[in-house]
Amino acid sequence: MPQPLDAALTEVRALLLDPSLTRAVAAGRRRGHRPSVERAELRPVALKGGPRLQIATSDGARPYTRNVAAGAEADAAVDALLAEPFGNWHVETTDVTLQLRVTKSGEAQVHRSAATRPPVEPGGHDRAKEWLLDPGDEIFTEIGGSAAKRRQVDAFLRALAATLPDDLTGRLRVVDLGCGNAYLTFAAYRYLSQRGLDVRLVGVDVREDQRRRNTELAERLGWADRVSFVAGTIADAVVEPAPDLVLALHACDTATDEALARAVRWGARWVLAAPCCHHDLAAQLRARPAPAPYELLTRHGILRERFADVLTDSLRAALLRLHGYRTEVVEFVDSRHTPRNLLIRARRVEATPGSATGSATDDEQRAQYRALLDQWQVTPRLETLLADAPG
Template identity: 85%
Template sequence: MPEPLDAALTEVRTLLLDPTLTRAVAAGRRRGRRPTVARAELRPVTLKAGPRLQIATSDGVRPYTRNVAPGAESAAAVDELLAEPFGNWHVETADATLQLRVTKSGEAQVHRAATAVRPAAAPAGHDRAKEYLLDPGDEIFAEIGGSAAKRRQVDAFLRALAATLPDDLTGSLRVVDLGCGNAYLTFAAYRYLSRRGLDVELIGVDVREDQRRRNTELAQRMGWADKVSFVAGTIADAVVDPAPDLVLALHACDTATDEALARAVRWEARWVLAAPCCHHDLAKQLRAQPAPTPYDLLTRQGILRERFADVLTDALRAGLLRVHGYRSEVVEFVDSQHTPRNLLIRARRTGTEATGAQCAEYRELVDQWRVTPRLETLLATAEQPPVA
């Protein structure tokens, strides 16, 4: 039920000045109004001078952080932020969590919940609570959607990302998400990587101009416009300069995954994460000719042929990446109950030249099934190591 905004903000003020405050974020804007800062984050810190309330703000271009003393100074700083026309507040204390959204009519939609008690040591066995890499209460879920299924998918993706990058990675990281769509995994990746202390610059590419505008507006609301940007264009042709360190391609349909992998190879990207979607190309090729002996039973039934085409396509993709200087593996990155398209091709560039045996292994499989993988065709036009 909508509530009077003034009363809801008074409640927010009380929580912000509560000694048990753990974290708070203000973002977004109200209808027809724009705050002087795009985003504000508050959290308690302990300095040599004593406890302070740290307030980090961003104008969309550069961040600014200040530490204010408890008492009158903190109260004045909090009142100053509450006077800004933010559209959303997310506040966490040791005992409570409050999420406030300002409606188009200027009222407050408020969700209140008790903060879950976190034991000092997680219990052993199957009752242990799941720990997410990105807090389910993070304000980003208020923007990208926070259903339980989406949070699980985000967490599964971030775990795959964490397993791909070195634990000791520091400094800057340039990321490109090819075929980003509505970009909820794009934003989650930025949030997670930046919280690891990396200086992340992320570009999302999607063919639809309306998606570019929508995602750009969201980046501005989050205060990330200086680090997260979007371009409209095809995976094969969108201008991305300079070349990225990490390439993401999540559920790009059919040969769009091949286009993303081909660009990653040409860029000599250090890491690649690709979650393929449908696999029509090789399935069509398999339908057009008899299977080699003795594998006719694998492709005689339509449903088996389609599933085998999925396996063959991703096996050949992983093999081609290995031929072109990557260590690659295909893993399950989210439980199949959430989506049947749950495989992830994970690759790390080694720069090691493929052995004759590796090239022969790939070529023998292609020749036996008499198929022409799209990724091989795309890479054939570039100056890359020979496949055979």
């Protein structure tokens, strides 16, 4: 329920100056305003001269840190930060976590929850895991907060954080293709909005019952105006306008290819895809003898399946490069938690007049890709889907 912003900031001020403070972050901007710094982080520290409130700010180019004494100095520093038009405040004490978001109308949406992390001595080193999304966040009440799910959410968010530039601001349009029950979709929205971005996220799943379920959850969380869901196939679902960021997490077999093809055709700036179930090329490998001298790679069924996984994702990464993306294949989550732990991470390379786009359109890369196809006599589904796309 929205509440007056002044009253909410008064509550934030009391927590920032309370001895039980463990950490606070201010980020983002209010509609029509821009703070003098992009981000501010506050935490208590123990120095030789006594306890201090450490305030670290960044203007997007360089960080600045200062330590202020309790009393008038800390009061003035906190008041100056609260006067900045930040769009979001996240405050943690030993007892409570408070999250404040300023709405378009200038009111405050506030969520309070019990603290989940153990108290840490000021200035001490917290050896506990630093989660990108607080384990006590309200979304875990809705999506489930098992240790395994929190680990997967955190691993995904770290991959997402490594993909997007640190200085990204403004509106970010996101689509999650094949979102299923959408727990990573909601986690992505929560994390990105806490970074101060104006996020508009659409989840796509073929099942109408999933669309209804996810829409109801978005409404319960108060996010229905920014997080929406449509029922449809990855290839054909209507998503307008085109997104900046495309997610496709554990889309089965050629559904991953359909997601990557849509991302390329949209001209998405960033793509994160965690492939699953590589049946297409595995079937093509079974249908013909392996080229010499690689018969041993496909003689045993289990090795042939694993080789098909590697070949499929290698060709996907190569095709993305040939269509203007800088691409990496990295570990998504530790293999102890799931064997499907690869993540294709791609960023569109902006070409400038008179310059090359690097490896994305390099003739040697294209020749290597074609030679690999000719040797194994396979046709990747993604190549077929992108047959008439620029690149």
